[in-house]
Amino acid sequence: MRCVRYVHIFCCQQPLYPKSGRALLAPYDTEAATLELIQFVFTLREIMLRALNIPIDAIRTIVAIAETGSLSKAATKLGLSQPAVSAQVKRLQGLIGGQLFVKTANGTTFTDLGELALRQARIILNANDQMLRLGGDEHASVHRVGLSSLFAQRLFERAGRSDFSDLSIHVDQSGAIRKGLIEGYIDVAFIFAPHVDHELAKIVREQRAFPAIWVRSRDFVLSPGAPIPIITLPGQDWMTGPLDRMGSAYKVVLHTSDYLVRLTAVRLGIGLTALPSFSLPDDLIESPDYYLPQLSDLRAVICARPGLRGDVATRLVKRIKGLFDDHILDPPGKCGLSKGL
Known part of the structure; x- marks a missing residue:
């Protein structure tokens, strides 16, 4: 007797055929044919799911356009041809479902949807780059430096624009910067640390005392x-x-x-x-008024994340501490690293 099998095909929770919504009923005479059809369905499902994922290259493209102001400049920055950048934009707009840019006399301007997409693109790109750094990419062309807000002000006042060409500066409270060091997405940091515990002591390279x-x-x-x-x-x-x-x-x-x-x-x-x-x-x-007590010096430390190659850490630490070497640093007996740890 003829063995007839019916396969109910769904892809992404939608019927594959026909458009009316009725599932495809496919008669097959053999077990092999049935298995072949099932394999085809799962392959097609995988392709459709993959199409719903936004490629990281397209995300980098939208950020580059925002930073440079035009598709042609973005292409130069990314090392791509302008048609390649245009194709990335077209693909991204198709996935998101709307226009992201409009061309004006002054360059490329983001639409409201484009602004929303750009904010998410920066978040995704930052998370992607942080994850890549967890493996310790020592050959990265840009290193992340974390600074307390007060130290960032000093950096911007004293450093030239060229000093930032190979650095990505992350400014936050010292506690947040420390967390970034431990988790591995900040390479070197200069933070205030009134109390240096055992975990922090392991990654301290230099320390300073500021009145x-x-x-x-x-x-x-x-x-x-x-x-x-x-x-x-x-x-x-x-x-x-x-x-x-x-x-x-x-x-x-x-x-x-x-x-x-x-x-x-x-x-x-x-x-x-x-x-x-x-x-x-x-x-x-x-305000040295009589009713105010004298304050103790503030301890600050320069740290390198665990796993950062020694020569890279030394070079970055040297650049950072050079911004503060004209101040009274490490007064004798006041800021020894071995004390209180």
Whole structure:
């Protein structure tokens, strides 16, 4: 008796044929023919799923267009022909389902959809590059340097534009930069570290001590008998600790990790804060008043991520520390790495 098999074919949860939505019923006389049909279906499904994944080259293209302002300049940056870049854009627009750019007299402008796509492209590209770095790509043409906000200001003030050609600068709070070092997506970092624990000590290459000072606006006046208004950082007791030990009456009026917000509040006379002496803005002044305790020096460390090749780490550390070598560094007996670890 003839053996008839029927195969219900679905691909991506949709009927393959016909368009009416009814599944294809295919009669086959042999087991081999049935298996061949099933293999064909799964191959077709894989091809369709692969088509829904956006290639990383297309993502790099959209970011390059944003950075250069035109398709032709993006092609030059990526080392591609302009038709190749145009093909990438066309493919990306087809996958996303809308126009990403419009050409204007001043170059290429992103549509609203393009702006949304660009934001996601940067996130995806950053995650892709970070994952590649986990394996320790020592031959990378660009290395990631993490800096505390205060050190970043110093870098931008003193370094020339050419100094950034082979660096990707990541600026954040010291705690976030430290996490990036440990996780491997930041190569070298310069951060504040009041307490160097065992994990951090293993990756420290250099350390520095910077005098800390109280800072206020020029017209700030403390009302008699009023508590000292203090603007502090989250998770930092190097300001409030000395006040507690001195027995000073104070009130935390603003608690923020945003450096610019903190300075703005000081400029408005809302309160006082403390900074490393090298970062004192020109429009603010040191406040050595009798009611304020002397602050201890701030410890900072230059670290290299675990697994970074020695010569690469040495070269990057040398470049970073050169920006601060005109300050009082490593005063004897104050910042020995072996102490307190």
